[in-house]
Amino acid sequence: MLMLNDAQALIVESLLTKMLINDAYSVAQLEEAIGWFQQGRTVSCPFEQTWSKNLADEIVRQLRSEI
Numbered sequence: 917m918l919m920l921n922d923a924q925a926l927i928v929e930s931l932l933t934k935m936l937i938n939d940a941y942s943v944a945q946l947e948e949a950i951g952w953f954q955q956g957r958t959v960s961c962p963f964e965q966t967w968s969k970n971l972a973d974e975i976v977r978q979l980r981s982e983i
Contacts, residue, residue: 924952933974 920928928949934941 920952924949928952929971933971936971936975937978 927945931941931946931949933939
């Protein structure tokens with residue numbers, strides 16, 4: 917099992933949010949994050965519930981702003 921530390925989890929959260937809202941993001945950060953997942957292991961994020969809630973909140977904000 918692969919554990920993401922807080923810094924890694926924040927980078928992944930930021931990248932996913934930027935991809936979701938079509939915002940610019942760093943290719944270097946994307947390459948680094950992909951490297952963490954290429955080992956084919958299960959990923960466990962230390963603050964998974966908070967991260968999921970923040971991402972869901974961002975999705976709702978974007979959907980409401982488009983209406």
